[in-house]
Amino acid sequence: MKIKELFNRGNVNFSCEIFPPKKDADFTEVFDVVDRISRLGADYISVTYGAGGSTSKKTVEVASYIQNKCQTTALAHLTCIDSTPEQIQTQLAEFKANGICNIMALRGDKPKDFTGHAYYNYAIELIKDIHAYGDFCIGAACYPEGHIECAHKQEDIFHLKEKVDAGVDFLTTQMFFDNNLFYKFLYQALAAGITVPIVPGIMPIINARQVKRSAELSGANMPARFLAIADKFASDPLSMEQAGIAYATDQIIDLIANGVKHIHLYTMNRPNTAEKILGNLSHIIR
Numbered sequence: 001m002k003i004k005e006l007f008n009r010g011n012v013n014f015s016c017e018i019f020p021p022k023k024d025a026d027f028t029e030v031f032d033v034v035d036r037i038s039r040l041g042a043d044y045i046s047v048t049y050g051a052g053g054s055t056s057k058k059t060v061e062v063a064s065y066i067q068n069k070c071q072t073t074a075l076a077h078l079t080c081i082d083s084t085p086e087q088i089q090t091q092l093a094e095f096k097a098n099g100i101c102n103i104m105a106l107r108g109d110k111p112k113d114f115t116g117h118a119y120y121n122y123a124i125e126l127i128k129d130i131h132a133y134g135d136f137c138i139g140a141a142c143y144p145e146g147h148i149e150c151a152h153k154q155e156d157i158f159h160l161k162e163k164v165d166a167g168v169d170f171l172t173t174q175m176f177f178d179n180n181l182f183y184k185f186l187y188q189a190l191a192a193g194i195t196v197p198i199v200p201g202i203m204p205i206i207n208a209r210q211v212k213r214s215a216e217l218s219g220a221n222m223p224a225r226f227l228a229i230a231d232k233f234a235s236d237p238l239s240m241e242q243a244g245i246a247y248a249t250d251q252i253i254d255l256i257a258n259g260v261k262h263i264h265l266y267t268m269n270r271p272n273t274a275e276k277i278l279g280n281l282s283h284i285i286r
């Protein structure tokens with residue numbers, strides 16, 4: 001199923017992101033994560049793509065398992081910054097051969113000392129190549145607080161509009177911890193003429209140090225309430241998990257109360273967390 005079709009339904013959808021195993025030996029573990037998330041009724045499951053294609057084969061294998069073994073829609077991520085057009089063509093052929101028709105088209109982080117090259121420099125170039133190759137449903141990334149590389153948020157939104165106009169069916173946001181920043185971004189995007197669905201990506205704070213580090217790297221604002229929770233419970237994993245689940249649940253309830261129709265959960269391969277959050281929302285989602 002093409003993910004863009006989900007957005008025409010009236011109900012609230014939810015999806016989850018997982019990452020492929022780092023070692024071949026860990027596939028069983030990841031397949032178990034996929035089984036549990038599928039059983040939760042996720043509308044789709046996205047699978048990240050390692051920088052430099054380091055785990056590209058694993059992305060295909062996990063996405064294929066989601067799609068063909070679990071009968072759940074898969075969204076395979078694909079980055080381009082350190083791929084050649086030939087490598088991208090090979091990757092797209094593999095997606096097609098495995099029945100994967102949804103791609104999250106990304107640039108990927110720039111390698112150190114990157115000075116630009118002859119092929120892919122931005123996600124928009126990948127998006128154009130995917131369209132030229134075949135009929136895929138395409139998602140892309142967006143940044144409610146602006147992408148870390150971009151000095152001016154207005155410029156970031158300008159490039160986002162160009163990217164969407166190249167043929168993006170929906171956008172998924174970077175993690176954020178203050179819903180007001182997301183609502184402001186929705187208005188700014190709309191004002192710029194971006195009308196595709198924008199799916200909020202929610203990252204539960206389960207490992208406080210890890211989430212703080214990712215937030216710092218991505219430039220996500222950490223509100224006082226977030227910092228108080230992270231500081232208080234960082235060294236008490238069970239309390240941190242409970243507080244993180246409550247924080248994410250609160251964020252999602254507020255989003256849905258304000259009319260948001262799709263929630264994307266960064267699961268960090270912890271099905272337990274997804275189960276508990278969804279359990280808190282059993283009357284609200286579905």
Ligand code: FAD
Pocket residue numbers: 047048049050051077078079104105106107108109110121122123124140141142147148149150155156157159160163172173174175201
């Ligand atoms: P782009 O859309 O190309 O934007 C990157 C920057 O370039 C922005 O600052 C933009 O404003 C600017 N820009 C765009 N076009 C131009 C132009 N023509 N001229 C000048 N500036 C321009 N990374 C992975 O490695 N694997 C993953 O699986 C992965 N999944 C992700 C999923 C989501 C939902 C998100 C939000 C991010 C994900 N990332 C992943 C991280 C992503 O690869 C990085 O954030 C990367 O730095 C930017 O990728 P992009 O596709 O947003 O790039």
